[in-house]
Amino acid sequence: MEFRYLPMTSEDKQEMMKAIGIKDTDELFADIPAGVRLQKELDLKQPMNEYALTKELTAMANKNISTKEVVSFLGAGVYDHYIPSIVDHVISKPEFYTAYTPYQPEISQGELQAIFEFQTMISELTGLPVANSSMYDGGTALAEAVNLSAAQTKKKKVLVSDAVHPEYQQVIQTYAKGQEIEIIPIKLNNGKTDLIHLEEQLDDEIAGVVVQYPNFLGQIEPMDAIQKLLENQKKTMLIVSSNPLALGYLTPPGEFGADIVTGDTQVFGIPAQFGGPHCGYFATTKKLMRKVPGRLVGQTKDENDVRGYVLTLQAREQHIRRDKATSNICSNQALNALASSVAMSSIGKHGIRKMAEMNMQKARYAKKKFAANGISVVYEGSFFNEFVIQLNQDITKLNAALLEKGILGGFDLGKIDPAYQGQMLVAVTEIRTKQEIDQLVKELGDMHV
């Protein structure tokens, strides 16, 4: 079998073995104890030629129903948005996608500057002065924020709103266990964080309060009231997980006194990809700048006074500080941060407000339509582009019926809590048309008796 990624010829091999002074490459593996050396060939599928493999994997891809084939109202943390064509053209440039972390600034200015621009855009959106180069995803970014709040305040309890994405809550739990941080859930009242319960739980022992804005149920949390509650607990950090597209229209969390804002930039130029890779972001205050997990890019100059960029404040990081590092993160999501930078640049200063607003307008139209067709909308509060409807049938069955009509229905909230039985979280983004919304309402209306 020929292998197109392996340029070694038999002549090369002979010359190289001669230079080393061996007769067989097995001699190079002689230090592996004989008793454990693999005596068989690995039991894997036979190697395949490019044409046949492409054909097979294309058939495998075609077994999946893609959101390009159907009309999606499914969100719950991963959204179907407009992706400018230029995004994939930029991230397909091999100088970007085949590069390592930019350790050698002289030949990595392209990547470093792109990250510096990403940091600036995230800082603008969140209203905080410092943003890092990316995290794995919104969930782990939030978990790292929780760990940072405990390390910084030297307190071991964190309050987490029940309206934070349920999978993010689970990730927080796993990370918190390593640091022995106690996570105290805060109940909801009418789809938003219950301020009375939050106030009851707040005391001097609390390292941080975590809310999602807009929250998992689409509702806009009462950030001004939460900010007021925290005024009496100066040391307690406010940690906010935000859909960054919403921040194109909504007041940024930084203006509500957030100490850390995290989230996922999947909404900007990154396809759903069955849940990953997406791209976490992490923004914070100047005070916490030297505690941020992950890579930071800073601007500086070279010997000739030419402006340039370098990885900076590396004394926070694992490769320098080892067990005293603020986090163990090494690889991040740089290429996806680049995709989001291209998308954010394309949408631009005014486009982002327009895009966020269009999500809100179309979602409100859908909500009004549902109500007019006898399907009750569960929460009356202000929301971004998702809202909850109450149906009188099993959501899995309804979604199967919708799929027959070419519609990917909303998220079945009953899957996370039996109390939400029959409730569907509907996401309406800017790419949904009036006709598509009308059809969803009609189909569900027909099934809802």
Added chain:
Amino acid sequence: MSDKNFPLLFERSKEGRTSYSLPELETESFDLEAELGDVYIRNEPPKLPEVSELDIIRHYTGLASRNYGVDSGFYPLGSCTMKYNPKINEDIARLEGFSHIHPYQDPGTAQGALEMLYDLQESLKEITGMHEVSLQSAAGAQGEWTALMMIRAFHEANGDHHRTKVIVPDSAHGTNPASAAVAGFEAVTVKSNEEGLVDLDDLRRVVGEDTAALMLTNPNTLGLFEKDILEMASIVHEAGGKLYYDGANLNAIMGYVRPGDMGFDAVHLNLHKTFTGPHGGGGPGSGPVGVSEELAAYLPKPLIIKDNDTFSLDYDIPKSIGRVKPFYGNFGINLRAYTYIRTMGAEGLKKVSEYAVLNANYMMRKLEKAFQMPYPQHCKHEFVLSGSIQKKLGVRTLDMAKRLLDFDFHPPTIYFPLNVEEGMMIEPTETESKETLDSFIDTMIHIAKEVEENPEIVQEAPHNTIVKRMDEATAARKPVLRYEEE
């Protein structure tokens, strides 16, 4: 400011210029200002650039030309396995049936995706010799932490609450002790001996009733196979600890020996290294975790299972450490790795390791005439030379690395591992031709000659790059982390 400055996208911005193409709002319009009130509507739009589509393309094309990837040239960055990133992988990852599927759509409508993940799990089990594999972890460091959390859960389930220490060799990757700390362990160092291998006497000294695990890279970061691995395994196991395999260097041993057969209880793999996921300028990666039967009960949720011919997500893992990442890992990277494994098969993967090791040994023998080799025995897929001879002549390894830039090479990893003076860690990978290796060898020997005859040219390098050495001290002292309008 110098006119050599490459403009930031924000500096190309001009009021009124746009690059977006949004759909129409065909629905009625609602009064958002009345609904939300002043408090919740931002006062000022975020200062994103206002640029045309061509502006963006020119900008990023310019930035790309100021960057260096594997497709640009030789990238022998030790322990990073900068091998060729196959193009078929990129094409497969962009098929709409893979790229545009939602993690919450019914598993019945994502059978192809689940089948791929299941088959990848099975392939990685076979390659590593482990009992179960989880594809959840996003990168190597997260894989390390995931496995350590499982080891912690295992000890706790046995009432072993005093196992608070994780042993890490002095030559280990920095993520090892950092991951141990994040998982709540204390990292303890075990020394290397003169041969560059773990000192067994020191291991016996540090191991004990408080040992949770030993984390080991094999071959280690010096590129040397820990030949006493079986004895090390028994020392750790007899003390009740677990043995953890850092798979960063798996490229050296595929088809020759498996971590599971060497006695490892847990392993992570870097699919973006050995299995050709592109590095992307820092990520995304993927760091699957493989474990022994004993630890399998603690795997993170969910696992991909097969029942007859149907694939599904299994959340019924009562002792699971929980969730380490939303959804199902970095699917797109796992897909690229899967495509690679299917391209190579068992025969190809074994050749990968054979040639990766042959290339490294060839370079080592050619370079030992000009550089000091602290560990002269055969290496595996990488080796570390010392710039100690050159240092005596006033030239540091950093200078030689910068001089390599003038010859269009990416330098090796430098000053790592920490136990080699002026270290330079070279990993050629199997995808490079003999001609490329020879060209790099000649350049290194040329630079060594320059050090003797004309050291300034090396000390002042690089000469041909678009920027010269950067003022990193000022960058850290007075950090400028975002663009501000002047």
